[in-house]
Amino acid sequence: MKKQTLNFWWPGYALAIGVGVSGGMPMAQAQEAWPSKPIRLVVGGPAGGSADALARLLAEGLQKKLSKPVIVENKPGAAGALAISDLQSNGKDGHTLLVIQGGVVSEAPLAYKVHYKPFADLKPLAQISRTGLVLVANKDVPISNLKQLVDYGKAQKDGLVFASYAAGLKGHTSGILLGQLTHVPMRHVGYKGSPPALNDLMGGHVPLMFDGVTTSLPLIKAGKIKAIALNYPTRIAALPDVPTFKELGYPQLAQAGWFAVWSRPDVAPAVQQKIREVTLAYFKQPEVQNHIKDMGMEEGGAATSEELMADLKQAYQQQSALLKSINYQPD
Known part of the structure; x- marks a missing residue:
């Protein structure tokens, strides 16, 4: 045949799919076979x-x-x-x-x-x-929004230091891009994961950090750090009062x-x-x-x-x- x-x-x-004497399982049967274990x-x-x-x-x-x-x-x-x-x-x-x-x-x-x-x-x-990521700050840094952060950074002789959970990943490059867009020198400190970076942020050893929303959220809600802006395209339910970089005029950071x-x-x-x-x-x-x-x-x-x-x-x-x-x- x-x-x-x-x-x-x-x-x-x-x-x-081949069918005939040589065999070949019809698609419906192949789909039904999953999962078989x-x-x-x-x-x-x-x-x-x-x-x-x-x-x-x-x-x-x-x-x-x-x-x-x-x-x-x-x-x-x-x-x-x-x-x-x-x-x-x-x-x-x-x-x-x-x-x-x-x-x-x-x-x-x-x-x-x-x-x-x-x-x-x-x-x-x-x-x-x-x-996505949220830009967070030590609660004692004298800024509460992105404009104030930019003004504060430009007033510092050496710009601003920011932390990330890992060098080379988006938490790092988001800070670099922010510096390029605002003309504020941004110096990076990389950590091995969010927990040690967040500890240093709360302790005042670094003033800023780009972190995942999931890991920063409990600290933001507890008032231990403050949220400045999000890289989501729109605001999110978990942080409805935190603006996005896009709405603040930096769509390049909506990543x-x-x-x-x-x-x-x-x-x-x-x-x-x-x-x-x-x-x-x-x-x-x-x-x-x-x-x-x-x-x-x-x-x-x-x-x-x-x-x-x-x-x-x-x-x-x-x-x-x-x-x-x-x-x-x-x-």
Whole structure:
């Protein structure tokens, strides 16, 4: 019997499946076959972090919908490389997925020497939340808004010192860009993570910091540090009184990031589509969206994998230009 080829169309993909005597599973059956065993969500961050919280939220939703165990495993460190390596080794059938921020593609490869190909080895299937940075200040620094910060910085002989959670990442380059836009000299102090940087900020050792909203939010609400501006495109529910850089006249600093569920690019397209559909449906639920907002993030969108990758490529180019402007060399 002659083998026949049928073409099926899924959003973003054309898939040819052989059927006939030689076999070949129809797409509907391939999709129904997933999941056929427990699902692993590998997290590129520590327990208790933003990625971990989102992964555990997703695990709860997937277990309810798919009636299969969903296991969250943390693989922090090495700029996400350990988690990505796990995905590369175990993720071909779609039962191992990655929950991590888009910066593993747009930032980490420029800041560190990584052993993965950022735009070839990973594929974002569904955006689950938007996240971003907030410019925060020591509570005793005599400023309460961005204009006052700029005036204060220009009055200082050597400009301003600012901290970030890691050299070479967006918390670092946001301060560099702010200095370039306002003509205020900005001197960077890099830390290994947000906690030590925030401790020095509260202690008055550094006056300013670009930090993730999630980690700074409890300290802002407790009055231990003060928020100046956000890099989100619009104001967020967790900090409704804090303006964005965009509305303050600095749209170049509107560079919010996002978390997503990722797979290997070679996972069957039907499986990719099912993962995407189940994930987006769960994260559209109002109670889930409220939970995300309480964490200092905003709900994700329905962007396709291609749209998400285009966003990352644009962010990569901007990040690369900023790092070149200060002659930054990867560790």
